[in-house]
Amino acid sequence: MRNIIRAxxxxxxxxxxxxxxxxxxxxxxxxxxxxxxxxxxKSYEINEIFFGEGLPLAEEEEYxxxxxxxxxxxxxxxxxxxxxxxxxxVSPKTGYFSVDDIKKGTxxxxxxxxxxxxxxxxxxxxxxxxxGDRTERTDAVSYARYIDTxxxxxxxxxxxxxxxxxxxxxxxxxxxxxxxxxxNEASVSVKSFVDGKDAGEIEIALKLTGxxxxxxxxxx
Numbered sequence: 001m002r003n004i005i006r007a008x009x010x011x012x013x014x015x016x017x018x019x020x021x022x023x024x025x026x027x028x029x030x031x032x033x034x035x036x037x038x039x040x041x042k043s044y045e046i047n048e049i050f051f052g053e054g055l056p057l058a059e060e061e062e063y064x065x066x067x068x069x070x071x072x073x074x075x076x077x078x079x080x081x082x083x084x085x086x087x088x089x090v091s092p093k094t095g096y097f098s099v100d101d102i103k104k105g106t107x108x109x110x111x112x113x114x115x116x117x118x119x120x121x122x123x124x125x126x127x128x129x130x131x132g133d134r135t136e137r138t139d140a141v142s143y144a145r146y147i148d149t150x151x152x153x154x155x156x157x158x159x160x161x162x163x164x165x166x167x168x169x170x171x172x173x174x175x176x177x178x179x180x181x182x183x184n185e186a187s188v189s190v191k192s193f194v195d196g197k198d199a200g201e202i203e204i205a206l207k208l209t210g211x212x213x214x215x216x217x218x219x220x
Contacts, residue, residue: 027186027208029178035213036188036206037173042109043219044170049106050118051165051220054145054156055096058089066092070151087147087155099123099148111207111214122146167220168195171202184208185216 049055063070066089076086096102102122106115125144142163149155172191180187185207192202205217 025183026181029181032178032181032186032206032213033176033188036176036186036190036204036215039109039206039213039215040171040173040190040204040219043215044167046106046109047167047218047220049102050122050145052167053164054159055090055094055154057156058091058153062091062093063089067151067153081160083143083160084158085143087149087157089149089151090146090154090156096154098154099146101154102146107214108211109215111209111216114214114216114218165220169193169199169202169220170196171219179203180205186213187217 058066058072060072063072070089073086073088075084077083078085090096096105103115103119106118110118121142122145125142143157145157145159147155147157170193172193176188176190178186179189185205187203187205189201189203192199202219203217204215204219206213207216208214
């Protein structure tokens, strides 16, 4: 009886050990590097969509051919901020025709956890109350950058220069080091450049999702 109990205990220990190894399993490093290189390359466009100049806008002939009767709208300047509040049509040549298209493109590169704040900022906008004195307070408002217009096209608001981030960082993805490789998480160290100049090594996080590896940290 004692031997049976001992054997059962050893079996349980072995089973737990196997489970631990599986849950903390390592992935092939070449697989991680390949995924990281592809995702970093795709991230440049996504970064531009959310933080840079944005998607290319349609030319006048694209308005006419895509939506007969619609012309390029005139700028509508906010008297308080001076910002152009008009939503211009994104060029059909980009392949993005709706907010959902941008979301799908983003989630093909980044995790949902990383992407959600970007979606809130770009598609909903936000307001921030400045100042603690109830008699002297102002609201800093950022309007949605992209909307699905009533005319049926994807509209983009032009950002002021101070709202656009410099996106001059690139990476040499031909040589990288895997610094984390455990379970569904990994990270790589990649040599980066800003405007063509050496900017040191950057560690970029990845997470394994049901659709494959996705970036879980910014690359800009």
